[in-house]
Amino acid sequence: MKTAILGASGLVGRTMLELLAERQWLSEPPRLLVSGRSAGAELPFRGEKLVCTEVGPDSFEGLDIVLFSAGGGPSRKWGPIAAAAGAQVVDNSSAWRMDSDTPLVVPEINGGLLRPVGPGSSGGIIANPNCSTIQIAMAVAPLDRVFGVRETQVTTLQAVSGGGQAALAELKAQNEGQAPGPDSLFPRPMAHNVLPAIGAKEDDGSYEEEGKVGRELRKILGRGADLQVSCTATRVPVFNGHSAAVRVVCEKPVDQAAACDALAAWPGVVITRDPHDFATAQEMSGRNEVHVGRIRVEADNPHALLLWVVADNLLKGAALNAVQIADLLAGQK
Ligand SMILES: NC(=O)c1ccc[n+]([C@@H]2O[C@H](COP(=O)([O-])OP(=O)(O)OC[C@H]3O[C@@H](n4cnc5c(N)ncnc54)[C@H](OP(=O)(O)O)[C@@H]3O)[C@@H](O)[C@H]2O)c1
Structure with missing residues (x-):
């Protein structure tokens, strides 16, 4: 080839x-x-x-x-x-x-x-697909097959490498004390900060990155408007590796052990079963898998599962x- x-x-x-x-x-x-x-x-x-x-x-x-x-x-x-x-x-x-x-x-x-x-x-x-969408889809797809996912709410914490090498160079300069100039790639200082604004402003009050997650997730899973998705996308001063806090609401009540089994069996996904355990962006940077941790059924809703999903945005993303x-x-x- x-x-x-x-x-x-x-x-x-x-x-x-x-x-x-x-x-x-x-x-x-x-x-x-x-x-x-x-x-x-x-x-x-x-x-x-x-x-x-x-x-x-x-x-x-x-x-x-x-x-x-x-x-x-x-x-x-x-x-x-x-x-x-x-x-x-x-x-x-x-x-x-x-x-x-x-x-x-x-x-x-x-x-x-x-x-x-x-x-x-x-x-x-x-x-x-978009880098965040890929890792979220890898976590949602196995749960959808077993429990039928009807809603997904996501907050992403996206690394600066997701913005390309110019963004990475600017974060390094800001970390060394250089003030952001008028041509900064970020809307506010990126060093030591969290910015809930990735991509262009949309008329509905969202930013461009946030709409991608819902549209693309539905297309990958072959779903329509019956799958509700909301996303707040944030940029964090991490060099590499995206994290996402994900909540899925399912048709069926969710059993924690069965959810872990479904995720662990999915190719390309690794998990920690202990709901207090998790991976970090630093740990997953350079690795091929999507890691799902903090897997727990929501206290007030047996149909809802909470997850912490981490992957290398330059690799699987x-x-x-x-x-x-x-x-x-x-x-x-
Ligand atoms: N970084 C991520 O985690 C990530 C994840 C998912 C998707 N993406 C997408 O992947 C793409 C690249 O991202 P990146 O992070 O690699 O960006 P990057 O580090 O800024 O690199 C951009 C690349 O595109 C080339 N390029 C730019 N304009 C060009 C043009 N007019 N004609 C030909 N080549 C051109 C550049 O070549 P020169 O060196 O010659 O300028 C460079 O090789 C973007 O569409 C981005 O949205 C990135």
Whole structure:
């Protein structure tokens, strides 16, 4: 399989490259595509250096699978061009997620939507969900199968790496005492602070990130308006690893042990059964799994379960999920 990464020099793109280096289905090193800013930069791959080139109309010829992680604008521009050239695009931006012809995939939940690439396959676009949505979906899906989830309320605590390398550099500068300037990427100081504002302001009083969680969760689970989702998304001064406090309300009364069994049996999920125990963003940074802890039935409502869900946003929240989609396209489980 011939591959490329668009956005290879970014936080997610570099992580994708590291994960592709472990895959046996690549027939040659991936093509590394960037903007003019990083053209000529070198990135390590299996002990060699690969040179990044500026993306252009001919960049996708002869490719089977292309991982996109360069933001919504480049995805909207280059996605149809790459697909027309015959490639399967796995897009990490929000550009195509809610498009009715585009599958939105978490392999452990709805990977069955995908068919392996083969001789004569035509190109297409597959969307990788939002980082918070992926880890929340990984916790909600097993509970939905057993108890029938009808409501999900979420508060996220999202790491700064979720905003890309410029955001990470700004937090490091603020941590060293530099005051945020007028071109800050954050709406208020980020160091030593918590900001309940991620993305653009929406007319309904929410921020952009918050609506993504509900829309995308319903699409991944194959549900409609019968699944009610509310989300408050916060940015916290953590370098890497998203956390989320999640409440699910189910059709059936929830048994704590049965909920733990359902979560523990789900591929890619690890749990702590002790309701006082949990994982932290620091502990999960660099790990592939989604961790679910603080699992407890709500005192006042036997249909409600409370969870603490933590995952590496650059891995399962972005690059790993995209590469797992690529694995399925390459015919690998
Ligand atoms: N970080 C996360 O946890 C996370 C999670 C889920 C989804 N995402 C999504 O993944 C995407 C990338 O995130 P990131 O954190 O890796 O961002 P990043 O660190 O800022 O990297 C952005 C990458 O996109 C490239 N790029 C930007 N504009 C481009 C253009 N016009 N043409 C070609 N390449 C362009 C950059 O290339 P240059 O070096 O040449 O500028 C760089 O490689 C975004 O859509 C983001 O929303 C991120």
